[in-house]
Amino acid sequence: MSLAFRVEKRDQGSALFRSLTIIASVLVALFVAGFLLLAAGVNPAAAYLEILREALGSTYGISETLVKATPLIITGLAVSVAFRMQIWNIGAEGQIYMGACGATGVALFSGLEAPLMLPAMFAAAFLAGGLWASVAGLLRARWQVNEVIVTLLMNYIAILLADYLIYGPWKNPDGYNFPLTAQFVDAARLSEYFNTRLHSGFFLALFCALAVYLLMERTIWGYQIKAIGSNPAAARYAGMKTGLAIFLVLALSGAIAGIAGFSEVAGLQHRLQHGLSPGYGYTAIIIAWLARRSALGVIIVSLLMGVLLVGGDSLQLSWQLPVAFAYAFQGLILFFLLAGDFFINFRLRRVKEDADA
C-alpha cells in the first residue's frame, strides 16, 4: 500500500472553511517563523508573547498598533482597488513617498493658514501619488508594459527623489545639517488624541475604507472595475473602455497610497525624513491579498499587521533583531496562504497503487 494521491478540483467550500484555512495558514507561518527565530537565538514563545504584550497589553500599545495600522489600511485599500481589476500596484511604497513629498511641499512653502492648510496638503499628496502611479498606468494602458516591474522600479526612484529633497533643497537650514526638513507649523498637523501618537489619520483611513467600499459596491465605475477584472474580453465586448479604466484605476490606487504619505507626515512625523515608510507599501500587498475583496477585511488584516509591526519593533530592541526580519514573517505568511489556497481549490484523493496510474 503506497501513499499515492490524485488532485481533484472542487468548489471553494463554505466561507467558514475558507476563513479557517486562512487562519490556519497564518498560524502555520508563525509556527515556521518560530524555527527561524530559534535559529537566530531567540526563544520564539517568549518573542510571540512579547509581541502580544507590547502591541495589546496597554493603552499605549494599542494606540501604537492603531498608529501603525493607519498607513497600512490606506495603502492596503490602494493596492486592493487595483487588485479588483487584476492590476498589480507594487508601487505603493513609492507612492507613499510621493504623497509625503507633495504634502511636505505645501506645508513648508505654501504659507497657507489653518483651515486651508491641511486640505491643500491632502490634495497635493493625493495628486502626487496619483500622478506617480499614472506613469505606470499610462504605460500599461497604452503599450501593455508590465505594471509590476514599472511600479516596483519607481519605488526606488521615489525614495531617491525624497532623499534628494531631504539632503538637498528642502533640508532644514537650522537643522545642524541633519537630513531632515524643518518641522511643520501647527496648522499643518493633524490632531492627536489621549496623549498618545494616535492621530486623526486613523479616522481618515477608516473614511477611505468606507469610500472605497461605496465606490466598488455602489457605483457603475466600481462595477466596471470588477467586470474588467473578472473577464476583460467580455468587458470590452460590452463596450467598456478597458485601457482608460486601467489608467484611471492605477492613478486612483496611487492617489490613495499618496494619502498615506500625507497622513504619515501630517499626523506622525511632522516633517519629511529618510525612512519615512519601513515598507508599508509592500506589507500592503499582503494585506490586499489576505483581505481579498473586502474593504472591511483590509481594516481587520491591517490591525493584525499593526500588532506584528509594533511587536516587531520591540523585538528589535530587546533581541537586536534586524528591522527587515518582519519581511521574512510576511513572506512566510504569503507562502502558506498560497499553499492554503490549494487546499481550498483542490482536494487530494488517495488512490490505490493498483488503480489507474
Next chain:
Amino acid sequence: MLEILLDATVRAGTPILFATLGAIINERAGIINLGIEGLMLIGALSGFAATFASGSLLLGVLAAFVAAFIAGSIHALITVQLRGNQIVSGLALTMFGIGITALFGRGVVGQTIDGFERHAVPLLAQLPLVGKAFFNQDWLIYFSFLLVALIWFFFYRTRWGLELRTIGENPAAADACGIPVNRYRFLAVACGSGFVGIGGAYLSLASTPMWIENMTAGRGWIAVALVIFASWSSFRALFGAYLFGGITAMQLRFQAMGTTVSAHILQMLPYIFTIVVLVISTIRLQKGASQQPGNLGLPYDREDRK
C-alpha cells in the same frame, strides 16, 4: 579612460547577467519568478558565509547556487505543484529573502574575505580596447560567458531544451507528448534560481567582498525587466546586462569626478533607464517577432486541457 569604463561595465553587469539568465530559464518553462531580488540576496549571503567559513571561493559559489536552488524550490512547489499565483509567490520569495538574509547575515556583517581576483587570458587580454574589459577578469565572469553559450546550446541544440520550451509554449501539448510537465517546470525554476543565486554571490565575492544587508539594491528587479528586453534569449541578456552595467559605470564615474549633480539623482539613472528599456522592448514585442513563451504565468492543470 574608455577601457576603464568598459571594465567597470562588465563588472557591474555580471551580477545582473547571472540573474537575468536564471530568470530566463524560469520563464522559458512558463513560470514568472518575481523572487529574483530575494534569491540574489540569499545567494550573496550564503556565498559569502560559505567562503568566510571555508576560505574557498568555489565552495562559496556552490553554496550560493544550492541555497538559491532550495529557496527557488519553494516558489516551484507553490507555483507548479500547488498551482498558486506566480506573482504573489514571487513577491513572497523576495520578502522572505530580504528578511531571512537580514536575520542570518548579522553574524558576518563587517567581516572580510579575499574575493575573486583577476586572471588575464593570454593573448586575448592584449586586444585593444576590449581585451582588458573582457579577458582580464575573474573566473566568475568567464563562467558567465560560458553560461550564456551553454544556455543557448541547451535550449536550441538539446532535446531537453526543446521539451522545456514546448512546456513554456503549450504545456498541454507537451503533456500529450509524454513530457513530465511538472517535473521539468520544477527543475527549471529551481536551477534557474540557483544561477540567480550565483549573481548575488558575485556581489559579495567579487564586486565588494563583504556582506551588506540588502546589498542587491533592486538589481533583481532590473533583471526581471531585462528578461523582456532580452526576448528570453541568453545572448541578448548579455547585451542587456552590459547596457545596464554601462549606465551604472557611468553613474559611478560621474560621482567620482565630483559633478554638481546630486548623487541621489545620479543613482536614479539605472532605474529610469531600465523602465525606458522595458517600454521600448515591450512595444517591439507587440510588433511581432515575439519570443515570449505562450503560456507564461499560467499554471498547468491536466484537467483544464481543451
